[in-house]
Amino acid sequence: MCPAHRAWNTSSVSPDCDPAGSRGPTQEALMTARPTGYRTLSMLVALTLVLPAQLVPAGASRAAEQDDEITWADDVPLIESPELEPEVPTLPAGRESAGTYPEPHEGTKDGAAPEPDRVEVVEERAADRRVFELPDGSREVEFYAGPRLFEEPDGSWELIDTELVPDQDGAVLRSAANSWTARFAPATEGGLTIEDGETSVTLDPVAPEAVAPQADEEEASTAVYDDVWPDAKLEYTVGQTTVQQRLVIDSPEAGPRFNLELREAAARAGEDGIELVSGDRVYLLSESTVTDAEGNDVTEAAKPTVLIEDESSLAITLDAEWLASAASSIFPLSVSTALVVTLPGPWAARAESYNNGNAR
Numbered sequence: 001m002c003p004a005h006r007a008w009n010t011s012s013v014s015p016d017c018d019p020a021g022s023r024g025p026t027q028e029a030l031m032t033a034r035p036t037g038y039r040t041l042s043m044l045v046a047l048t049l050v051l052p053a054q055l056v057p058a059g060a061s062r063a064a065e066q067d068d069e070i071t072w073a074d075d076v077p078l079i080e081s082p083e084l085e086p087e088v089p090t091l092p093a094g095r096e097s098a099g100t101y102p103e104p105h106e107g108t109k110d111g112a113a114p115e116p117d118r119v120e121v122v123e124e125r126a127a128d129r130r131v132f133e134l135p136d137g138s139r140e141v142e143f144y145a146g147p148r149l150f151e152e153p154d155g156s157w158e159l160i161d162t163e164l165v166p167d168q169d170g171a172v173l174r175s176a177a178n179s180w181t182a183r184f185a186p187a188t189e190g191g192l193t194i195e196d197g198e199t200s201v202t203l204d205p206v207a208p209e210a211v212a213p214q215a216d217e218e219e220a221s222t223a224v225y226d227d228v229w230p231d232a233k234l235e236y237t238v239g240q241t242t243v244q245q246r247l248v249i250d251s252p253e254a255g256p257r258f259n260l261e262l263r264e265a266a267a268r269a270g271e272d273g274i275e276l277v278s279g280d281r282v283y284l285l286s287e288s289t290v291t292d293a294e295g296n297d298v299t300e301a302a303k304p305t306v307l308i309e310d311e312s313s314l315a316i317t318l319d320a321e322w323l324a325s326a327a328s329s330i331f332p333l334s335v336s337t338a339l340v341v342t343l344p345g346p347w348a349a350r351a352e353s354y355n356n357g358n359a360r
Contacts, residue, residue: 125157
């Protein structure tokens with residue numbers, strides 16, 4: 001066998017070897033035999049890496065498993081963690097707590113912030129308007145359906161106040177502030193008087209006895225004459241341009257006729273009611289309406305009428321037959337008549353619209 005074959009652990013005769021053994025392996029033979037040596041070296045390296053893992057003592061893995069089972073001794077105290085204060089979040093401006101919001105502004109729509117302060121321009125006042133200056137320099141004008149202010153003798157304008165206050169000039173009560181004043185004295189001693197400083201008109205109930213007016217507990221602008229007639233009373237409510245008269249009848253026994261004495265004015269029939277003329281001032285008694293205890297309008301059946309008996313006497317009447325046969329359930333009846341204080345100029349033409357609810 002060729003020596004070159006023995007040195008490289010080959011088992012076959014390479015055709016590149018000289019049969020006589022006079023030559024060594026050729027370059028081609030060496031290249032062919034080299035891979036076998038490399039494979040042997042690779043196997044040795046692999047064994048070197050694997051053997052240490054296989055030589056770990058068997059008891060070592062059992063000890064590691066036992067370390068996973070921890071036994072606590074009974075006499076070892078537990079270590080308690082200190083209590084930590086919870087972190088308080090920073091709240092946005094205007095928030096009181098994490099779950100609440102500030103209360104909405106009172107007296108404003110949908111809780112919106114109130115409008116900035118405004119200042120009234122007093123010299124711009126008129127009977128039906130007021131002017132206000134806003135912080136940005138602009139102006140805001142409030143218009144009213146009827147007079148809300150009245151002119152004083154010195155030319156200034158003041159707000160109308162219809163509340164009743166004690167009267168120090170002989171009557172019991174009077175209206176607080178207007179270009180005219182309503183005064184209430186006891187029945188048969190004056191009753192209702194309206195005056196404007198130059199003219200006046202008085203309507204005094206012709207009653208069996210004097211009855212003092214009382215201020216209504218719920219309505220500050222109303223005076224009440226209780227039992228001024230048997231089973232009947234009178235109520236007067238002061239407005240901006242009217243005094244509303246209500247005759248309240250509690251039963252048919254009150255009768256269909258109620259008399260008023262007229263003083264300091266003359267009565268005459270007008271297109272819209274009874275006109276009471278005092279000097280150059282004309283006061284108007286409107287046509288009456290009647291409602292029952294349920295608020296139903298029974299005017300057509302009751303047929304209320306204001307009669308002029310003479311220049312100094314008026315009477316409020318109802319249909320006698322209807323009243324006598326009326327069911328007890330409809331009482332009390334309310335007979336309403338407005339005494340309109342007409343004003344000079346354009347207000348006179350609008351007096352009737354005030355009486356119909358645009359102003360009082």
